[in-house]
């Protein structure tokens with residue numbers, strides 16, 4: 001009775017085949033890099049992706065090769081998203097905001113043979129071209145009329161390049177465990193590390209992402225990923241949306257709040273981005289008195305979502321917040337905060353308390369918390385521990401690494417610190433390297449920052465540990481003030497003291513005009529520490 005069901009390799013090409021066959025006319029609306037807003041459909045995206053696969057094949061790209069793509073969220077990017085794996089190659093998404101040394105490193109390290117670049121990003125590649133070792137072809141994602149002047153050798157325009165083949169092509173076959181995509185972590189310490197997704201992991205992950213207790217996309221939805229497709233596997237949206245037959249709105253490179261609001265009003269029901277982006281959008285909508293006529297759900301992750309963002313979206317705009325946690329190494333979704341019956345039974349304020357957690361994992365993701373010695377920690381919602389993950393779309397080993405990144409039981413150390421409550425809801429309290437260790441106790445920098453944001457004059461806050469002779473480390477708070485305000489430090493500390501034990505309250509408040517951020521828009525604690533060292537910062541006397 002062995003193997004009486006069909007062998008059906010989980011290849012991502014099947015996702016776009018499904019969308020084109022059963023949801024052919026569902027629209028994809030794009031704000032193009034050239035400017036105009038255009039519309040296409042899943043059947044056209046698939047047909048053009050076949051052209052991409054065929055054109056790559058004609059160039060000599062074969063199974064196992066790597067194609068680098070540096071592009072904003074557009075329909076062309078979606079064509080390439082399926083065209084590259086459809087040629088048997090791995091799609092290496094490139095973050096244009098990486099420092100040039102890191103970009104050079106990742107392109108050489110992944111051995112990209114072809115680079116596909118958005119029109120406006122050509123100067124980024126020009127600036128590093130003489131250090132790239134493996135790139136043989138350059139495609140600029142535009143048409144002949146918009147081709148820029150460039151010093152890059154022999155670039156082709158995308159439209160002519162795909163028009164030169166007839167599209168009569170079949171997806172290159174392979175195993176479901178073939179490489180499908182590559183995404184590097186942003187490398188806050190050392191070089192970025194390459195995470196290689198397989199066709200199987202991406203397909204299973206998109207199915208998990210679409211679950212009713214996850215993003216829950218359906219053919220009746222219109223999804224707008226504001227999170228770039230190049231960040232952390234595009235949060236799986238490039239797979240999850242066509243798999244469910246959802247329509248898409250693609251905002252291109254213009255992420256200003258007014259531009260995003262205009263795109264959201266094109267029928268978007270579900271959207272996704274990091275908290276800072278939503279803070280800017282909410283401020284814009286509040287100031288202009290705007291509303292959201294179709295949006296139902298906003299998916300927020302990448303860093304901790306402040307309570308004020310959750311409340312404003314839900315109470316004022318009638319949009320449900322889905323707070324999520326994940327990382328490049330987990331494809332990326334690890335947990336999403338949706339309501340189990342025991343949470344639904346709570347009063348509204350207590351439900352928002354739960355939404356400050358990142359929720360619970362879908363099937364295919366398993367998690368645990370341990371202490372430093374590896375001993376399991378209780379799920380009491382209080383005890384912090386190292387968060388580990390394993391599952392169908394969790395990393396085994398980084399690209400070209402000699403050793404696995406998991407322990408003998410297959411658990412991957414996420415580098416995050418978390419609590420888990422009796423219902424299985426995870427609260428991320430820190431990254432282990434940012435945790436503040438004072439007198440042998442752990443203080444969560446994320447919770448201090450979220451508490452500081454409750455002060456009306458605080459625009460952004462970062463808590464970091466400063467070495468202390470007696471306590472090992474003591475927390476201080478770096479604050480960016482809201483425009484035209486001048487808060488007194490004591491009032492900010494009082495706001496924090498309302499939620500924390502006395503010994504957890506920071507010893508000092510340092511005002512800065514700007515807090516440094518990483519290429520993925522997170523607070524860069526490393527650069528912040530460097531900045532404080534440059535300023536020759538000292539704890540106040542008596543601390």
Ligand code: ADP
Nearest residue numbers: 185186232302303304324325326327328428520
């Ligand atoms: P990078 O580190 O390159 O920006 P990742 O997207 O892989 O890229 O970052 C993942 C990390 O982001 C997680 O390990 C965690 O520290 C943090 N993170 C993600 N989502 C949340 C969240 N909802 N709350 C707090 N931290 C989060």
